[in-house]
Amino acid sequence: MLSKKAKYALKALEYIAKQSDINPILISEISEAQNIPKKFLEAILLELKRAGILKSKKGKFGGYNLQQSAEEVNLGFVIRLIDGPISLIACVSDKYYEPCAECENEATCGLRSVVSEVREATTAILTKVTLADLIKRELRLKKSKATKK
Amino acid sequence: MLSKKAKYALKALEYIAKQSDINPILISEISEAQNIPKKFLEAILLELKRAGILKSKKGKFGGYNLQQSAEEVNLGFVIRLIDGPISLIACVSDKYYEPCAECENEATCGLRSVVSEVREATTAILTKVTLADLIKRELRLKKSKATKK
DNA sequence: TGTAACCCTACTAATTCTATATACGTAAAA
DNA sequence: TTTTACGTATATAGAATTAGTAGGGTTACA
Numbered sequence: 001m002l003s004k005k006a007k008y009a010l011k012a013l014e015y016i017a018k019q020s021d022i023n024p025i026l027i028s029e030i031s032e033a034q035n036i037p038k039k040f041l042e043a044i045l046l047e048l049k050r051a052g053i054l055k056s057k058k059g060k061f062g063g064y065n066l067q068q069s070a071e072e073v074n075l076g077f078v079i080r081l082i083d084g085p086i087s088l089i090a091c092v093s094d095k096y097y098e099p100c101a102e103c104e105n106e107a108t109c110g111l112r113s114v115v116s117e118v119r120e121a122t123t124a125i126l127t128k129v130t131l132a133d134l135i136k137r138e139l140r141l142k143k144s145k146a147t148k149k
Numbered sequence: 150m151l152s153k154k155a156k157y158a159l160k161a162l163e164y165i166a167k168q169s170d171i172n173p174i175l176i177s178e179i180s181e182a183q184n185i186p187k188k189f190l191e192a193i194l195l196e197l198k199r200a201g202i203l204k205s206k207k208g209k210f211g212g213y214n215l216q217q218s219a220e221e222v223n224l225g226f227v228i229r230l231i232d233g234p235i236s237l238i239a240c241v242s243d244k245y246y247e248p249c250a251e252c253e254n255e256a257t258c259g260l261r262s263v264v265s266e267v268r269e270a271t272t273a274i275l276t277k278v279t280l281a282d283l284i285k286r287e288l289r290l291k292k293s294k295a296t297k298k
Numbered sequence: 299t300g301t302a303a304c305c306c307t308a309c310t311a312a313t314t315c316t317a318t319a320t321a322c323g324t325a326a327a328a
Numbered sequence: 329t330t331t332t333a334c335g336t337a338t339a340t341a342g343a344a345t346t347a348g349t350a351g352g353g354t355t356a357c358a
Contacts, residue, residue, distance in 0.1 A: 001233075001234060001236070001237060001238065001239070002237045002238055002264075003314090003315065003316085004315075004316065004317095005315080005316075005317095007238065007251075007260075010260055011251065011260070014259070014260070024334095026333095026334080027334085027335075028334095034251060035250070035251040036251070037316080037317060037318085039317070039318060039319080040316065040317050040318085042335075042336080043317090043337095045335090046335085046336070046337090056334095056335065056336095057325085057334085057335085058323080058324045058325060058333095058334060058335050058336085059323095059324050059325025059326055059332095059333070059334055059335080060324095060325060060326045060327070060332065060333045060334060061325085061326070061327095061333080061334080062324085062325075062326090062333080062334045062335060063334075063335085064335090075260075075263060084150075085150060087150070088150060088151045089150065089151055089156065090150070101184070102156075102160065102183060102184040102185070107290065107294055108287055108290040108291045108294060109287070109290075110163070110282075110283040110284065110285075110286035110287040110290065111156075111159055111160070111163070111224075111283060113286050113290065114224060114274065114275075114278050114282075114283065114286070115151075117274050118270075118271050118274050118275065121267075121270040121271065121274060122267050122270065122271060125263065125266050125267050125270060126263075126267065129263050133259075133263075134259040134260060134263065135259065136259075137259035137262050137263070138257055138258070138259040141256065141257040141258075141259065141262065142257045145256060145257060152345090152346070152347085153346080153347065153348095154346080154347075154348095173303095175302095175303075175304095176303085176304075177303090186347085186348065186349090188348075188349060188350085189347070189348055189349090191304075191305080191306095192306095192348090194304090195304085195305070195306085205303095205304060205305090206303085206304085206356085207302095207303060207304050207305080207354075207355045207356060207357095208301090208302070208303055208304080208354095208355050208356030208357050209301070209302045209303060209355095209356065209357045209358070210302085210303080210356090210357070210358090211302080211303045211304060211355085211356075211357090212303075212304085213304090299358100300357105300358090301356100301357095301358090302355105302356095302357090302358105303354100303355085303356085303357095304353105304354080304355075304356100305352105305353075305354065305355090306351105306352090306353070306354090307350105307351095307352090307353100308349100308350085308351095308352105309348105309349080309350075309351105310347100310348085310349075310350100311346100311347090311348085311349100312345105312346080312347085312348100313344100313345080313346075313347095314343100314344085314345075314346090315342100315343080315344075315345090316341100316342090316343085316344095317340105317341085317342090317343100318339100318340080318341080318342100319338100319339085319340075319341100320337100320338090320339085320340100321336100321337085321338090321339105322335105322336075322337075322338100323334100323335080323336070323337095324333100324334080324335080324336095325332100325333090325334080325335100326331100326332090326333085326334095327330100327331085327332085327333100328329100328330085328331075328332095
């Protein structure tokens with residue numbers, strides 16, 4: 001499962017991406033709009049900034065903006081950043097690889113081979129979908145809901 | 150990520166499935182063969198028994214056997230049993246559904262729609278693969294490794 | 299009836315998650 | 329140049345989860 005932190009990060013990024021690029025967005029504005037505890041959100045945004053996704057401006061009329069474009073930021077990157085490995089077992093993880101303690105032979109482990117397939121399928125989706133896609137999806141869903149009425 | 154408990158459960162089940170059906174398998178044997186703490190394994194096997202996957206025989210010459218056939222037991226069932234939801238967010242879970250606290254409209258949530266796709270892809274694999282498949286895979290991997298030499 | 303096996307309850311140490319508190323640094327406006 | 333409105337940094341803390349341990353109890357076979 002995703003941690004709340006990762007979910008907050010994605011919600012916050014989506015919110016920032018939806019606003020105009022001109023004015024920096026306040027932490028407190030995001031916090032209220034998305035129901036995220038403010039102090040917790042501060043830490044999250046800072047992490048996203050360090051990772052190069054966001055940029056910030058200090059002082060009065062400061063706040064956060066995207067550093068990369070909404071088309072560049074994919075969900076897999078964010079989730080990996082905040083929650084760590086996406087794979088179900090570390091022995092099939094690319095970025096967070098660790099050998100299994102018990103498993104004597106990784107190359108012939110059946111479980112590993114299955115979990116590896118799951119990882120491929122999961123990351124294929126998560127790294128393909130960007131913030132921009134997320135916003136587009138939302139619009140599409142809202143439209144199809146409206147026409148159904 | 151899978152918990153160690155779930156990994157232990159799968160390893161233990163695979164081990165039992167590989168043995169002949171005639172003699173019950175001892176907890177201590179599995180524990181040693183798969184490097185699983187014995188007392189922890191006891192608890193896991195008990196849970197698998199309660200779920201109807203294993204059956205046990207008490208007393209001298211007792212032990213564990215499969216109750217269902219190796220073709221019947223799929224990995225998704227075991228993982229869900231031990232670790233809970235497979236989905237990344239509870240709002241797309243079938244068995245462990247819970248509404249999102251922050252999300253005001255589930256039907257139009259872009260993140261939900263992406264995570265839902267991930268869930269479909271993941272469960273499709275995990276519920277298709279059975280213990281019997283796991284063993285077959287292992288054999289196949291061992292063979293292809295041998296021919297490579 | 300002894301003993302080798304599984305069964306059961308409760309406890310705990312360590313870690314992670316979800317924040318909160320406090321103090322500090324910085325930039326723009328009055 | 330002082331004030332005010334922001335972000336930055338570090339420390340801490342309660343709750344939940346994970347990964348076991350301890351210590352018997354119960355059953356059934358020889």
